[in-house]
Amino acid sequence: MNNRVPLLQVQHVTVRFGGLTALNDVSFEVFGGELLGLIGPNGAGKTTILRAITGVVKPITGNVVLDGNSLNGLAIHQRIRFGLALSQQLVRPFRELSLIDNVALAAGAIKTEKPWRALMHRDSEVERASARILLEKVGIADLADEMPSTQPLGVLKRLEMVRALALNPRLLLLDEPLAGLNSHEARALAETIQYINSQGVTVVLIEHNLGEVMRVCSRLIVLDNGAKIAQGEPATVMSNQLVRAAYLGSSVDELEAVHA
C-alpha cells in the first residue's frame, strides 16, 4: 500500500499554544484507501493534528497537502470542499432537525456552496434520499425522523459520522467515534467504520479504544508529547518499547490483554 502516491501529506507541522508546544515537527502520510489509526496518550496532540488538518488551528510551520494541493491559508469550509470531512469528538447534531435532515443538510453541499445558489433551490428530496441510504449504511434508518434530543449517545455518534460522510469526502477524519460507547456498541461502530473504509473512503481514526484500533486499522501512527514516536503495522507498533513506555506507562498487562 505504501508505494502509492499519498492522499494526505502532513509535513513538519509545529503548533504552539502560547509557550506550550502542542505539536513538534510532525510529519506523516495517509494513503488512498487505507484505514489509519492515530493513537497516543491524552495530551499527545492527536486532536490538535486533526485541527491543523481542518484549519481550526494554524501551525507556525509546516504544510498540509491534500492530493497534491497545499491547504495552507485556506479557511475551514474551503478545506472541507477540497474533500475532507470531520466527525467531531463531542457530537454536535442540529437539535432542531431530525436525524435525516441533519444528514440531508450536509448532503446538500453543492446547493449550499454559494448563497445565491442556496436561495434558488428549495427542493430537498434528492438529499433526503441519499441521507436515508447513508443512515441505512450505519443501521439507524428506522430512526430517520426522530429528533436528536431523544436519542442515546450510540445513535448520535453514528449520526455525527454519517453526517460527515454525507459530504462525500475523499478523506474522513474521525475523532474518537467510539468514546463513551459500551463495548458492544463500540465493536459494532468499529465494524461500520471498517465497512465504510471498504467502500473506498480513506479514514483517519483517532481512538483510545486500543482493542478496536488493533482490530480494524491497517496501519498505526503513535504520537506522544506532540511528537511522532512510531508508525507501521499495528502489531509491530504495539511491541515497540517506546510506545509501551509512552502509551501504556507501567501497565504492560493491558498490552498483553490487547494481544490476547
Place this chain on the structure above:
Amino acid sequence: MNYEISIVTTMAISVMFALSLNLITGFCGQISLGHAAFLGVGAYTSALLSGAGFSFLVTLPFAMLSAATLGVIVGFTSLRVREDFLAITTMGVGFLFVGVIRQQDILGGELGLSSFPDHGFGNLGFMILALMCSSLMVILCLYIKHSWMGRVFQGIAEDEDTMRVLGIDAARYKLVAFALGTALAGLAGSFYAHHLRFIGPDSFGFVESVTVLSMVVFGGIGSVPGVIFSAAILSALPAWFQFIGDYKLLVYGGLLFVMIRFFPGGMASLVSQLYAYITKRRRDT
C-alpha cells in the same frame, strides 16, 4: 376613517421593520440592538431624495441600497464578534448613527427633516402600497425560510462552528443575511419617513431598536407568522393606550425581558404548545 388608515399603515410598516430584523436575528441568529439605524438610513435617504424632486417609488431602491451598504459594513463586525459582543457592537452602531445625524445640517440636525414633498398617493393609496410591500416581504421571508439558504441560516444560528465543518462559508452567509435584512429595513424606513412626514434623530434611537427586537422576540424568534402578529399588535398599542407611548422603553424593554426569561420561543411556540395540548386532549377524550 383617516385614523384607522393611519394605524393600519403604521402596522404594515412595523411588520416590514420587524420582519427585516427577523431575517438577521431570527433566521440567521445574529443579534442586533441597533437595527433602528438602518430604518433611519432608509428614512433619511428617501426623505432627501424626495426633497431633491424624486418620486417616492424611485427613492425606494436607493433607500434599500444605502441601508444595505451600512448593513454589510456592520455585518463585517459580525464576522469578528459573536452573541453578546455583537449585541454591544450593534448597539454602538445605533448610537453612532444618531450621534452623526445630530451633527449634520444637511440632515436637519436636531430638528430633523419635515418639509420634504408628499408621496402623492393619498392616505388610502399609501396604506394599500404599504400593505402590498409588507405582503411581498412576507412572501419573500417565507420563501427564504424554506429554501436551502434558510436551512443554512438556521444551522448558523444554532451552531456556526459545525456549519463550517460541513463546508459552509458562514461568513458569506452572515453578510448576505445582514445585506438582505438591512435593505428591507431601509425599505421600511422610506415608508416610515413618508408616513409620519417628519423624521429626526430620536426616531431611530435605542428605544426603537429595543422596540423592534421585542416585537421579534414576542412573536417568536424566526417565526414569520408570529412576528407579523406581534409587530401588528405591538405597534398599534401606543395608539390605543397613551401610557405605553409615554413609557415605551419600560414597556417594550420589560416585555423583552419577560419573554426571554419565561417564554424564549415567543407567541409562536406558545400557540404551537397550546395546539399540541388541545389535540392531545381531544384524542384522549
